[in-house]
Amino acid sequence: MSKDLLIRAILADSTIRCMAAVTTSLVDQACKRHNTLPTSSAALGRVLTGTLMMGSLLKDLERITIKFDCRGPIGNITGEADAHGNVRGYVKNPQVDLPINEKGKLDVGGAVGTGTLYVIRDVGYEIGLSREPYYGSVPIVSGEIAMDLAYYFTKSEQIPSDVSLGVFVSPEGEVIAAGGFIIQVMPGADEKLIDKIASNVAKIPPSTTMIREGFTPEDMLRKALGEIDFEILERKEVQFRCNCSYERALSLVAALGKIEVVDMLEKDKGAKLTCHFCSETYLVSAGELEKILDDFQTQEG
Ligand SMILES: [Zn+2]
Incomplete structure (x- = not known):
């Protein structure tokens, strides 16, 4: 499959900015x-495509998390991206499949339902830096994701935005196409130009x-x-990438404390950890658990 790409562009003296992405491979992988x-x-x-495009506006060490905390059958949806085109994410209930809606499309709105959309921008928490994170939230207005992100931009960031996001799934369940674009109106943009873009966007075929x-x-x-x-400011490859690792799984086990580790060793003769973001499973052996316990003794001694 071909590589996924994202571009960021500006026009009309930077009063309009745009992002567009083709994410078929990474969505298929996720x-x-x-x-x-x-x-x-x-x-x-x-959600992954929207998060990536929003991530393209971040500075070097920043990360963005988009969370749909929703009451529909999907439970919730989380996407997390960095400034370098890496995204990861998951849904709480991956086995949701509803009948096609009256428009002949996958009923994402029905799966999401009502709830709250959270946007969190954070910096460097993984490398020990800290800064007050940015939190924004709006009610979920449609559950169709693109419209909810557009509502968030307009309401919470005061940036009127046109958001188009799509995923085409074959009858066999394969992801055939995924991607979208965002067009944002910054202060000082010409009204006539805004109308012209809006009427043009209304006429074009769906992203997929x-x-x-x-x-x-x-x-x-x-x-x-x-x-x-x-004018294109940036063009880059984007990918699904999680930063979990076996070492991180070990430190998570150690962080549970001595009593828990002894319990895992006695009951399960090991531990099994699964990453929410990418579903990778890490098996920690009994020997590895004993080593963690030895480290506890050393620290105590
Ligand atoms: Zn992971």
Whole structure:
């Protein structure tokens, strides 16, 4: 499968900014890792794509987390991205598959239902730096993800935005196309230009139709913006990447404390940890648990 790409662009003296991404491979990988059924695949794919595009606005060490804390059958959806095109995420209930909705589409809104959308921007917590994280939240207005992110931008960040996100899943459950774009209106933008873009965006085919026809992120933006010129500021590969590791699993076990570790050793002769974000499983052997216990003794002694 071809590489996933994201671009960031500006136009009209930076009063309009845009992001566009093709994420088919990474969404397919995420869905396989989490063993999702079609409705969950679409919901997860839309969140991962939106999170990545929002992540493209971050500074070097920042991370962004998008969380749909929802009451629908999917439970909740989390996406987390950094400034370098890496994203990871999961849904609480991957086995949600609802009947196709009246528009003939996967019923993501039905799977998500009502609830709250949280956006958290944080910096460097993994390398010991800390800064007051940014929190924003809005009620979930449609559960279709793109409209909810647009509502968040407008309401919480005062940046009116057009968000398009799509995931096309085959009848066999394979992710065939995924991606989307975001167009944001910054202060000082020309009203006529905004209207022109809005009427153009309303006429174009869904993102997944364009991606299935082989459109790149750049092609999608060109289609969305019609004849309006734009300047590409950044073009990069994007991927599903989790930062969990066996070493991290060991330190998590150690952090549980001596009593828990003794318990794991006696009852299970080892430990099994599964990463929420990527479904990777780490098996910690009895020998490894004994080593952790030895470290506790050393610390105490
Ligand atoms: Zn992981």
